[in-house]
Amino acid sequence: MHRIVNIEAGAVRARFRRPAFAHEWVDFEATAQGDVADRLVDATIAIVNKRRLTADLIAALPALQMVAVAATGYNNIDLAACSKAGVMATNTPGVLDDTTADLAWALLMATARHIQAS
DSSP states (O other): OEEEEETTGGGOOSOOOOOSSSEEEEEOSOOOGGGHHHHTTTOSEEEESSOOBOHHHHHTOTTOOEEEESSSOOTTBOHHHHHHHTOEEEOOTTTTHHHHHHHHHHHHHHHHTTOOOO
């Protein structure tokens, strides 16, 4: 059975859909960088946002099979160390594409029509 540990549940306002397979789900509202190893010690799947997963940390988590970054970036994850350890790393690419385009058009229209905040 998988043990899914979300170490930064408070950083994401969305609710995570629980997987259909057998699992234990643990949420931590926030996690200090120094507490990451302790909280992920038995995790098979880690959900992170901004906390760093370094090569040393990944090597110290033998049960870890997957890191899911609940953000668009992944510069906080040592991808080479994940690859070496056979740990899959994912993020949320493209999640802001429409929003970014909408904002760009709104700013263009506001500039073209001389709209300003009142």
